[in-house]
Amino acid sequence: MKTAIVGAGAMGQLFGARLQLAGTDVVFLDTNQATIDVLNARGVTLQTESRTEHTPARAARASELDETFDLFIIFTKGFHTQAAVASIAHLIGAESCGLTLQNGLGNAERLQEYFGPSKTLLGVTDFPADLSAPGMVSSNSRGKVRLGALGNVPRLPNIAQLLDSADLHAAVEQDIRIPVWEKVAFNAALNTLSAVTGLTVGGIGADPHARGLVASVLEETLAVAGRLQIDVSRQRIEAALDNAFAHHTHHKTSMLMDREAGRPTEIDTIGGAVVRLGQDNGVSTPVLATLCELVRTAARPGDNR
Template structure:
């Protein structure tokens, strides 16, 4: 017997991150409504030797949605956010909380115009989840979200309480978001080289990574982030300690020939640096290369 779908909670964008959240909810009997571009009858999350199947279907027609949701997990990439506008229009009302599971520090600015009635909650996603060639998703670490400490965030925390996905309500959310952005920015090097985490074992790549992270740190601090001098080395150490075959979403998109989230992950460093008069010489090289790799021409 299939579990009952809870139409009060929706996951828009059942990719790697969306599948992980949907599986976490399904495991505790809170199977969400699934919304996306491609019809599928189920989602599969692999965690070690365990496989969790989330029943579908994945809905593909927003006009078939009959009611707004109480909580929407928006898990589409920044390059797909315009395509999610129709879903947000039918799923969100004045009481709807929209938890944005996207990279970067500009979730509010990007999503609010598409969901003017919803209560937008930005999130920092800390877990590595990778889409596999068979359509399943592989989770390679503990699932955890950081959210700002607000009343809307507590709605998200309550929905995920008792699931495999831990939720931290952080008073220093902006600093955590900048730290994760620095980590995401470094992953752009993987997209340019077509290499996985093992590349950070090279001494020359390690030196470049640290120099880039120092540049990012200067901009983050100018934006008000409270991050110590040790953060660049800690981020590099995390990449070097990861399995050598660990990928990242921007590399996966590059390998598949899809548009890259280069602006929200890397371009933002140079943009915010210019606002504060901070030189960003490494960004000034990396960003045009990532933009060309993503958007062409050629």
């Protein structure tokens, strides 16, 4: 299955390398010429707790190509989704499928505009991915991928099998909205709060006031999901938060790192998306709404907020 990885950051390089090592024809699509040049020259080296693997890589800007792909996997930040998918429109064939494994809400709906409901998939993953340098990715072998669709996608089992055969531990979910919203609840609490306070995950876990805010954001997010009849599990989310507080004490969330670097944040596709859906469905989210406004206020001049 000829596959394009759209967004060759840490997660894109991890998934692209895994697929290519398993025999899939992969092309990395990105807009950063330095990343493209390094991938073409050096390939991707993947380090896990048990081994180091290397694969050559082919990378390009989408505008430089004139070919179609069977599968596109989107790994850009949520605020880039619309532009990213528009940039690959000329590469989408009649049978091409699009898969988003991005954080946040609304990405699958953007993909549906180009791929259609019967060829759009979404999912979540808990694989970590860190770049020590372009083309040098560290991860582990314990993560998994959970896949599904908002409509009927006949090729969903085949794509799950493709990812699973690449040691990405993929499985199909009957209602993919549940894991998506459980991850959104987790990120809405930790990302927004860390971006506002500058605290690491461990710092949030150690502060009773911060823990109280986490509990409030979780309560509000669960209320919105409940109004949308999405049967999320409070217990699973709380267990994930407790695990993060215990084992990721020095971790900075991506939103905090983006804010510190003066980059745009995903506030509008994570916490902000929950707030908007709450407003549309008559559910009040005062704590999360305030945290989102504080993130936007703290963004540096020139940020795309």
